[in-house]
Amino acid sequence: MSMDAVFKALADPTRRRLLDRLHARNAQTLNELCERDDMTRQAVTKHLNILEAANLIVTQKRGREKLHYLNPVPINGIAERWIGKFEQGRLRALSELKKTLEREGQ
Amino acid sequence: MSMDAVFKALADPTRRRLLDRLHARNAQTLNELCERDDMTRQAVTKHLNILEAANLIVTQKRGREKLHYLNPVPINGIAERWIGKFEQGRLRALSELKKTLEREGQ
DNA sequence: TTGACAGGCAACCATATGGTTGCCTATTGT
């Protein structure tokens, strides 16, 4: 559950699209997730493995199919443990930045 | 201000550390940001350029020095426009996931 | 004014990454 794995997983637009699709409809199979993607099934598998390693999705075997579920917990962790830290002082930092730049700009 | 650039910039732990350091103390020069890092100055420059391209930092030349400022806006944008979407249904999705897995598990 | 200091720029290098093709296994439905 390393935070680095989550950030790395989120860095790729294809993987974010996969998360978006699972967010729109959960419990999709690999082949379903391949549709309307001009990639090979194997490429999608690799992305899904990375997402699973980052704990962003969870899978469940169902006969010969493999169902994929979105796991929102690590994203929540990022928002709380890392982004929140920067958001906190957002307005204060912004006005401070503006003031500083104006002052230094003279 | 592409979201992809922000995610890619955040993917590297060195760059996140740089943001952390600017968060701890704003307006640092390149050389200050190089201290206590076993990297060359040029490597740090590359990281800072990537952060600046993603609009995560803003710079200001001051004589022969270049000051770096943290810009929290894009992180806020991510939190609001992307992470929020997943956080919203967090608890609902979690319980739903648990139920589904229990049901399917039989 | 000139040496030291802060930083920029470019070439280069090793490895990581995202994709492919080819083939194998397991489950399903007729």
Add this chain to the structure above:
DNA sequence: ACAATAGGCAACCATATGGTTGCCTGTCAA
């Protein structure tokens, strides 16, 4: 039974990435 379907695994390839070294430019201070 067996063809079709769902997916796994491994080798391979091109490019992206993160780092280095070497050298150049601009600013400051003695």
